[in-house]
Amino acid sequence: MKTEDIAAVNAAHRDRPPLDLVRWAVGQAGGRAIVSTNFRPYEAVLLHLVTQVHPEIPVLWVDHGYNRPATYRHAADLISRLRLNVKAYVPRMTTAHYDALHGGAPDPTPENEERIKAFSTVMKLEPFQRGMRELAPTVWFTALRRVQNPNRAGLDLVTDDRNFGALKVSPVFHWSDAQMEDYLQQHGLPNEWDYFDPAKADEKRECGLHAAWGQQAMTKA
Numbered sequence: 158m159k160t161e162d163i164a165a166v167n168a169a170h171r172d173r174p175p176l177d178l179v180r181w182a183v184g185q186a187g188g189r190a191i192v193s194t195n196f197r198p199y200e201a202v203l204l205h206l207v208t209q210v211h212p213e214i215p216v217l218w219v220d221h222g223y224n225r226p227a228t229y230r231h232a233a234d235l236i237s238r239l240r241l242n243v244k245a246y247v248p249r250m251t252t253a254h255y256d257a258l259h260g261g262a263p264d265p266t267p268e269n270e271e272r273i274k275a276f277s278t279v280m281k282l283e284p285f286q287r288g289m290r291e292l293a294p295t296v297w298f299t300a301l302r303r304v305q306n307p308n309r310a311g312l313d314l315v316t317d318d319r320n321f322g323a324l325k326v327s328p329v330f331h332w333s334d335a336q337m338e339d340y341l342q343q344h345g346l347p348n349e350w351d352y353f354d355p356a357k358a359d360e361k362r363e364c365g366l367h368a369a370w371g372q373q374a375m376t377k378a
Contacts, residue, residue: 175328262355
């Protein structure tokens with residue numbers, strides 16, 4: 158889509174229900190829509206929204222192997238509840254192999270920034286890029302929200318994602334935590350608060366999927 162067309166879609170859907178945007182995007186996808194998830198807090202909102210419109214939509218999940226037990230149990234619960242068509246991708250290197258070579262996942266400290274990026278490249282970006290290449294979506298649904306970190310505040314409901322060559326659609330981009338909580342309660346959906354992603358470390362940085370450095374890292378890899 159042209160830049161001006163994307164701007165028009167964003168303006169038109171700014172104050173409309175997220176489900177309207179999901180319907181529009183599925184209609185644009187030509188049968189090639191996917192949704193990605195890591196089963197972090199509030200992901201159930203997006204997964205419920207998209208499966209209302211497209212029950213069989215492929216759900217791209219990169220399981221880097223370092224999720225906490227509560228996250229795996231939450232994932233199993235949602236997969237069963239929503240009958241998710243999960244397409245799981247794992248790193249080419251096992252956690253045991255990575256731990257032996259690198260001493261485990263890096264600690265989430267500022268001085269470990271390069272180690273965190275290296276971990277993300279091997280354990281998250283590579284399998285995610287492999288999944289995107291094999292699934293070849295034209296529309297990619299994400300749970301991005303502008304309140305999550307400064308980088309995402311510069312995005313919008315619909316963007317042209319040049320890292321992966323797809324139209325990136327974030328139906329709940331403008332929603333607050335309170336709105337997400339209300340949706341979960343309204344639809345009887347679970348949440349998961351024990352989530353931790355060593356490829357991201359904290360809420361204010363990007364793991365590379367939605368940042369330019371991720372594409373640069375994969376190009377060099």
